[in-house]
Amino acid sequence: MLDGEIDAADIADDPTLVSLADRIYGIKIAAVQPVKPRDANAVLSTPTAVTEVAPPTDMLVEVIAPVAATTPAVPLPDPNKTLDMPPIPVGKKSPMRFVFAGGLLFCVLNLFGIFSSAFNSLCEAGTCRGDEQTRLNLMSPHKIGESDGWSYSLLSESMNGVGGTAGGIGIPDIVALVVLIGGLFMMTRRK
Known part of the structure; x- marks a missing residue:
């Protein structure tokens, strides 16, 4: 996959490889439908065409997440201000x-x-x-x-x-x- 020798059609049946291709290269492959083992023969006998959602891209492009909007500055508490603490309950001796x-x-x-x-x-x-x-x-x-x-x-x-x-x-x-x-x-x- 890293060498480019595997085609998108070859990995379409494996959900793990599809997920890796999406995360590493940004290649979108048609969604894989989960199949129970008892139904696998019926699905495998009818091949489906694989379509790429995105055009092939340069594989060495780094994807950078969009910059989040800056939050307004939170003011620091005043060090000179004291808060009234609630009284500490005194334990009653049994x-x-x-x-x-x-x-x-x-x-x-x-x-x-x-x-x-x-x-x-x-x-x-x-x-x-x-x-x-x-x-x-x-x-x-x-x-x-x-x-x-x-x-x-x-x-x-x-x-x-x-x-x-x-x-x-x-x-x-x-x-x-x-x-x-x-x-x-x-x-x-x-x-």
Whole structure:
């Protein structure tokens, strides 16, 4: 096609070559009608004459698009002019954030047995519970007046806790810490 050895009649049946000839050389070839494969035999048996719409042109002519009309100049904004900005909404603090923080503080203090002195009148050490059972059992808060309502704190020496260290931490404590830390994280990330 670039050498000029292919005639327009040779490429009329190929829509890709027709499109290339139109875009590269500006040669208009008769429109190609799409044919389904089942109808191809009927169309190919009757040859149609190819007509050129435009006369042959010099193939080395460059086509330049017409110049678009110039748009009116858009004025630049005045740098000294200030715009009134709308007020930025202040995020309202969720009360759930304080609930999660308070619950987390309660769980951490409970792990170290801080609440044993506050609830000492309900279950005295030595009679109702052991001397080192100073942590409230989160699974049995309703049994605060019995030995089952109390567990060994992390500071006690009587029971081995996580990893064989002194003191004990149970599954309810771990679940409470994970849920409260996750909830506090979600509340601080929310806008």
